[in-house]
Amino acid sequence: MIDPRLLRDDPDSLRAAQRRRGEPAELVDDLVAADERRRTSIAAFESVRSEQKNIGKRIAQADDEEKQALLAQTKTLSAQVKEAEAAQNEAAEAFDALLRALPNPASEEAPEGGEDDFEVLDVVGTPRDFAAEGFEPRDHIEIGQLLGAIDTERGAKVSGARFYYLTGAGARLELALTQLAMAKASEWGFTPMIPPALVKPSAMEGTGFLGQAADDVYYLEKDDLYLVGTSEVALAAYHSDEILDAASLPLRYAGFSPCYRREAGSYGKDTRGIFRVHWFDKVEMFVFTTLEESYAEHERILAWERSWLDALELPYRVIDVPAGDLGLSAIRKFDCEAWIPTQERYREVSSASNCTQFQARRLDIRTRPEGGSAGATTAVATLNGTLCAMTRTIVALLENGQQADGSVRLPAVLHPLLGEVLEPVA
Known part of the structure; x- marks a missing residue:
């Protein structure tokens, strides 16, 4: 608040x-x-x-x-x-x-307006011209079936719409992305974490997910617990009701966890495949720092996300999210959107948000400034950034790396873990 x-x-x-x-x-x-x-x-x-x-x-x-x-x-x-x-x-x-x-006051640098009023900050890479290569691109579900990597039919049979199985190459691809993402985050100074996916109401409320986003949250009434839609929730609450040593800041954590979303309000959107689903795994970056340092840290998080997409050799663009699409906690947010060939448009695969002191006040996370009086404390600032949302990243890799014969050429960074090419199984 x-x-x-x-x-x-x-x-x-x-x-x-x-x-x-x-x-x-x-x-x-x-x-x-x-x-x-x-x-x-x-x-x-x-x-x-x-x-x-x-x-x-x-x-x-x-x-x-x-x-x-x-x-x-x-x-x-x-x-x-x-x-x-x-x-x-x-x-x-x-x-x-x-x-x-009351939402966190949007930064004056954030574009005014709603969802469609974003500002494009940069475009990286050139989408492939499949027509010039002589074939029509397949969507990720067709590719996934050829590779034996994705099974949405049995996912729906077992769990319902918007569920899936990753099988064979699909499972190996997610595990490789997880290993690589956590290794990269460690290089950048993040402590790897595997946080709980079930949290108390105080954690969900403290991070601002029980306001306008409450309809998108799964609640277990019998246990009075919530399934997180992002490990941001558990990572933010990790230091709740604590006073952090100023000399320890910034504290950077990279959490891997399953994420659960009801996708309320998305009826009819992205119903095919695994782009918009009720459950997916994600590596999330989270930072505790000072208010003064939070703005520079925001730029650093974006730079790390961009270097990740560069390593995956994906065409993408960076947008400045408009004020009306920020959510309750953020004052400013950057989205990285990968090119999805069969949709012929850029789609969000990661984001970076500066929540300043908004979440920390709600969670009572403070620091005592160096040289300040013994009783003087101030709320810390929190930031979050998606490093790798698995299903959407897999969609982008399969569609952008596909070949005419149904195989998928992988970026060089994944070759040590998976080889150069994923081959069809049938």
């Missing part, structure tokens, strides 16, 4: 940020009013509680007649204290609920 001081000191900047996201600025007005009610209720409670304490002191020194009058007064005050305390708690809860609903 945001720093409440910003609400009091500069509410107009928050209203402007809401408009840039395409969200109602009235939420800020409601928050200002709720904050005023909260502070008024605190003052009212403290006033009546102070009066109650003063009478308690007077009773000890009063004579019998005065004592009886004061005791009668304390009964009235006791009821008033309970009423004022309840009003204070109610006002605080209402304010907190509104504050948690």
Whole structure:
């Protein structure tokens, strides 16, 4: 959540940020009013509680007649204290609920508008001209069937729509990508992690996934646990309720985990194949750092993602995601989109987000600045970046590397693990 001081000191900047996201600025007005009610209720409670304490002191020194009058007064005050305390708690809860609903103010550098208003920052590589090569490209499902690598029919039989099996070359390809991605992340200074895929509500709420994204989350009611849609959730909550040593920052983690998404609102989109599915594995980068350093770290995460796609020899572009498509926690996000030949367009395969102090305030993750006073702490900043979303990366590799005979030529970086070519099995 945001720093409440910003609400009091500069509410107009928050209203402007809401408009840039395409969200109602009235939420800020409601928050200002709720904050005023909260502070008024605190003052009212403290006033009546102070009066109650003063009478308690007077009773000890009063004579019998005065004592009886004061005791009668304390009964009235006791009821008033309970009423004022309840009003204070109610006002605080209402304010907190509104504050948690307010998105992180989008960076002024992020393009204004909705999903389609992105800015293209760079285009890398040239998509293949399959017509010039004399054949029509197959989509990843056709290729996967030829290779014995993907089985969506049995996935649907066993688990339902948008599920799949990776078999043979498909399974080996994912394992190779996982090994390579974790090795690369380690080279860049990330600690490899295998975090839990089930988390408590506090972790999901703390990372901002129970607001506008709640419909896309799987919830296990009997256990009061959530299946994560990204290991960002478990990695962010790893240091919840902790004060981090400033000298240890930045802390960088690379988590490998399964990810589960209901894909609410995507009915009819990408129904063929494994591009948009309910479960997939992913290697996610996550960083804890200072607010001041977070902007440079954001650029570093993007550079690492780009070097990964360069190593995979995929044509891709980088976009600056518009404010209206940022989600609750990020102030700015870059997406890397790989070219998918049979779709004849670029599709997201990774992203890099700067969430500044928004998640850390909700998860109570702080640091004590070097040279600061013993009690002085400040919220850290958090950033996340997808290094390798397995299914989408596999789609891009199969379609871009396909040959006329149904084989798939792999990038050189995968040759030590898989060889140069994946051959059809039939």
